[in-house]
Amino acid sequence: MSAVEGMDNAHVDAHEHHHESQNFWQKYIFCEDHKIIAKQYLITGIVWAVIGISMSIIFRIQLGMPDSNLSWLKPVLGGWISDTGKLDPNFYLALVTMHGTIMVFFVLTAGLSGTFSNFLIPLQIGARDMASGFMNMLSYWFFFLASILMFGSLFLQNGPAAGGWVIYPPLSALPQAHPGSGMGMTLWLSSMAFFIVSQLLGGINYITSIINLRTRGMSFDRLPLTIWSFLITAVLGLISFPVLLSSVLLLIMDRHFGTSFYLSDIYINGEALPNVGGSPILFQHLFWFLGHPEVYIVLLPGLGITSEIIATNSRKPIFGYRAMIASMLGIAFLAFIVWAHHMFVTGMNPFLGSVFMFLTLIIAVPSAVKGFNYITTLWKGNIVFTPGMLFSIGLVSLFVSGGLTGIILGNSALDIQLHDTYFVVAHFHLVMGAASAFGLFAGVYHWFPKMFGRMMNPTLGQIHFWFTFVGIYLVFIPMHYVGIAGFPRRYYQFTSYDFTNKFMDMNMFISIAAIFSFLAQFIFLWNFFYSIFKGKRAPMNPWRSNTLEWTTPVEPVHGNWVGEIPAVYRWSYDYSKPGAKEDFIPQNIPYSQTLESNFPHENELIATEKEIEAQNFNDQFNSH
Amino acid sequence: MAAHVTTPGSVEPKMWMGGIEPMKASYGKLMMWFFLISDTFTFSALLVAYGYQRFSFPAYQGEFADFTFSNLYWPIPERVYEAVPFLHGMSLPLVFVGIMTFILIASSVTMVLAVEAGHRMDRAAVEKWMLWTILGGFTFLGCQAWEWAHFIHGTESGSVFKVFENGVEVSKTIFGANLIENQYGPAAFADFFFFITGFHGTHVFSGVILNILIFFRAATGLYDKRGSYEMVEKVGLYWHFVDLVWVFVFTFFYLV
Numbered sequence: 001m002s003a004v005e006g007m008d009n010a011h012v013d014a015h016e017h018h019h020e021s022q023n024f025w026q027k028y029i030f031c032e033d034h035k036i037i038a039k040q041y042l043i044t045g046i047v048w049a050v051i052g053i054s055m056s057i058i059f060r061i062q063l064g065m066p067d068s069n070l071s072w073l074k075p076v077l078g079g080w081i082s083d084t085g086k087l088d089p090n091f092y093l094a095l096v097t098m099h100g101t102i103m104v105f106f107v108l109t110a111g112l113s114g115t116f117s118n119f120l121i122p123l124q125i126g127a128r129d130m131a132s133g134f135m136n137m138l139s140y141w142f143f144f145l146a147s148i149l150m151f152g153s154l155f156l157q158n159g160p161a162a163g164g165w166v167i168y169p170p171l172s173a174l175p176q177a178h179p180g181s182g183m184g185m186t187l188w189l190s191s192m193a194f195f196i197v198s199q200l201l202g203g204i205n206y207i208t209s210i211i212n213l214r215t216r217g218m219s220f221d222r223l224p225l226t227i228w229s230f231l232i233t234a235v236l237g238l239i240s241f242p243v244l245l246s247s248v249l250l251l252i253m254d255r256h257f258g259t260s261f262y263l264s265d266i267y268i269n270g271e272a273l274p275n276v277g278g279s280p281i282l283f284q285h286l287f288w289f290l291g292h293p294e295v296y297i298v299l300l301p302g303l304g305i306t307s308e309i310i311a312t313n314s315r316k317p318i319f320g321y322r323a324m325i326a327s328m329l330g331i332a333f334l335a336f337i338v339w340a341h342h343m344f345v346t347g348m349n350p351f352l353g354s355v356f357m358f359l360t361l362i363i364a365v366p367s368a369v370k371g372f373n374y375i376t377t378l379w380k381g382n383i384v385f386t387p388g389m390l391f392s393i394g395l396v397s398l399f400v401s402g403g404l405t406g407i408i409l410g411n412s413a414l415d416i417q418l419h420d421t422y423f424v425v426a427h428f429h430l431v432m433g434a435a436s437a438f439g440l441f442a443g444v445y446h447w448f449p450k451m452f453g454r455m456m457n458p459t460l461g462q463i464h465f466w467f468t469f470v471g472i473y474l475v476f477i478p479m480h481y482v483g484i485a486g487f488p489r490r491y492y493q494f495t496s497y498d499f500t501n502k503f504m505d506m507n508m509f510i511s512i513a514a515i516f517s518f519l520a521q522f523i524f525l526w527n528f529f530y531s532i533f534k535g536k537r538a539p540m541n542p543w544r545s546n547t548l549e550w551t552t553p554v555e556p557v558h559g560n561w562v563g564e565i566p567a568v569y570r571w572s573y574d575y576s577k578p579g580a581k582e583d584f585i586p587q588n589i590p591y592s593q594t595l596e597s598n599f600p601h602e603n604e605l606i607a608t609e610k611e612i613e614a615q616n617f618n619d620q621f622n623s624h
Numbered sequence: 625m626a627a628h629v630t631t632p633g634s635v636e637p638k639m640w641m642g643g644i645e646p647m648k649a650s651y652g653k654l655m656m657w658f659f660l661i662s663d664t665f666t667f668s669a670l671l672v673a674y675g676y677q678r679f680s681f682p683a684y685q686g687e688f689a690d691f692t693f694s695n696l697y698w699p700i701p702e703r704v705y706e707a708v709p710f711l712h713g714m715s716l717p718l719v720f721v722g723i724m725t726f727i728l729i730a731s732s733v734t735m736v737l738a739v740e741a742g743h744r745m746d747r748a749a750v751e752k753w754m755l756w757t758i759l760g761g762f763t764f765l766g767c768q769a770w771e772w773a774h775f776i777h778g779t780e781s782g783s784v785f786k787v788f789e790n791g792v793e794v795s796k797t798i799f800g801a802n803l804i805e806n807q808y809g810p811a812a813f814a815d816f817f818f819f820i821t822g823f824h825g826t827h828v829f830s831g832v833i834l835n836i837l838i839f840f841r842a843a844t845g846l847y848d849k850r851g852s853y854e855m856v857e858k859v860g861l862y863w864h865f866v867d868l869v870w871v872f873v874f875t876f877f878y879l880v
Contacts, residue, residue, distance in 0.1 A: 125642075126642075131651035131654075131655070132651065132652075132655070135655075200659070200662055203658075203662075204655045204658045204659055204662070205655070207654075207658055208651045208654045208655050208658065209651075211645075211646060211647070211654060212645045212646070212649075212650075212651050212654060213651075214642035214643070215642050215643055216641065216642050216643025216644075217641060217642050217643065218641075218642035218643075219640055219641050219642055220640065222642075238658060238661060238662045239661070239662065239665050240665070241662075242662050242663065242665040242666035242669065243665050243666070243668075243669040245666055246666050246667075246669035246670050246673070247669065247673075249819075249823075250670075250673065250819065253803070253815070253819060257803050258803050258804045259803045259804075259811070259815040259819070260811045260812055260815060261673065261677070261812070261815060261816075261819075272788065272790070272791050274787075274788070274789075274804060274805075275811070276695075276810065276811060277677065277680070277681065277810045277811055277812045278677070278812065279676065279677065279680060282673055282676050282677065285676070286669055286672075286673065289669070567643070568642065611638070612641060612642075612643070615637050615638065615641060615642070615643040615644055616643050617637065617643055617644045617645070618643060618644055618645055
């Protein structure tokens, strides 16, 4: 039959194509290989993290040491430092805004999800690459374009966007309202539009790959929890980012074309604006419909990474595998129906507030299930304190302590007191900022050997962990007190109020702790870049882990596996199984080879092994 | 890297056991579905925003016959959209938009026929039905252009509204509509009309471009060579989605 012949030809062609040598541009720049794209995301994310955290250090100096002379920053900040060495107040607002935007979107969304979804999805589900390598490449370059625009806005004469990372109108809608609402805001909005396109291209790819490209035997109940978390994260992004796109487009119309979607009855600079009938609250609703799921887009990959690392390094199966999946699904569902808890003080009907409060507090249940499962996984485990493991345990600690204040803030009555104070800042930095950053660190330490074929220095990693862990708590625990004392967010300085005076020493303490934690990150940077080139050569499976990526060569080749993709016969958490020879059994070892450790129901599965082996219909190298 | 691979062996494949595309859908088709889910939320956000604004204005209270345009309440759609080309001066509420809607839905039918012809690998029929679909798309866009032109141009007499100018309340005759003011009602009425129908029109336009591309590739025999007309189906999904969105836009702007 001619059709069959055609297929065979295509088969041969495909093989030839894949062994074609690539030039520098194809290999490292416009690359369609998921591993390179993951590294591109990681490096870009690290660059953004350095910029974003440096900004926070500058405004922490301003807050904690208001009398200090900042002239030494003149070479970098130029005109933003006055002749007397003071930080420009408008630039302070820009710093706060850009710190938030950069850390939430560019570091913890793109840098975390982009790196690990790209790197781990094909490797852990047993695929040659993502479903569409081309779209994956586009996704990175749209992110790069968004980065260029955002970075460029830092150099504008009037400064970058300065209306807070939530860019509420009317402040953000009226260029005459604030220097940061001019060109800086225009670039912010365009950058975010490209960022959303990048997220959609990436997310669609992740979901499709997980559904279609799992290797034979990899049913959904054998997927590692990392993959579950990336799947749920991608779905969250797929549904919430388009809403931000709509709200941003309407805001652009208000800014440039005279519409009144968000504007009404405004009197500014001695002039009454013609806009009637718009509602700034509408923007807040639309924004937080993205903004709240975004919190989980940032956090869930970290939770998935942690599940994997804690199970591996406790040498125990994850406790409550299905409960972990169910709680992630629960969190994801609830994420979409709690957005208005960010808006308790917008004049919302108190009854509606109590509905959102109720839904918000329910999130504590699945979150507590997760916390419980992490601790019970650790319980009586044979714990190996690798740096990745330390950061994972650190994540659990931060997630619990930050989550507790979430219960306080979720109460609408308490939120009226605490809204827009440093209590809120401390809460979300612990539960979402630092926790997700710990997830990022844990992932980098754990998968570095697979990414670069070398090991990071574990001692430096442990030092980095303890400095960071202690530093983070020294920053954010006192910050809760400052918040309860009534310090509002986004204020340039607190020197002119009586009630703030007696907390200035605490504020200074927070700043010193922040600088200490910041400096500790250079240990990581040095360790990371040094180890890429000079680290010890990694073995194939340094953590004696079960998932499929550790069955690839030390540095996975194009297509990830030489020869056939391994089949999967068991879940990824067979650690310390009674009777087994080793304390781990990788997913690709059939039950027929581990008779000594099988449970009765697993012996029954031996019969299905031939069937699983034969079911090889989606290897991307065997099709055209 | 795609859909149909080696012939399944003697054993019945287990759909959710991995090693297979579980819903027998290629990655491209799945991606189109996920994109459409995502785009649903883009339009939902816009329509929710429209609803939020609309119900923050009072509705017209009096008799239908006494209705006049005012910027104090939301207009009745039958009184806004009542013009039809060549029938100047006649009040034909919602007739023209009904014709537009019929054309767009008809183009969805021809798209279904094109997809069906693709399944039969009938190149000539695919070309024919794709051409009808493209024609339907362009006709819809043309109708929308006329509708917009009429909306912008307005009626001959315009409406007299009280507006604030430089802090003083003045009476002013407004003709037609722009993004800042319009003769039909509050500014938000025209703002949302332009933005949402414009956003939908952009979707229709990109759909027509995609349809032309598919028509061209079918006509040059690419899909015959490839052995599959699946691309027609994927673009068909998008086209039906655009139609479905129009049904909602039509309902919310013209009917309620």
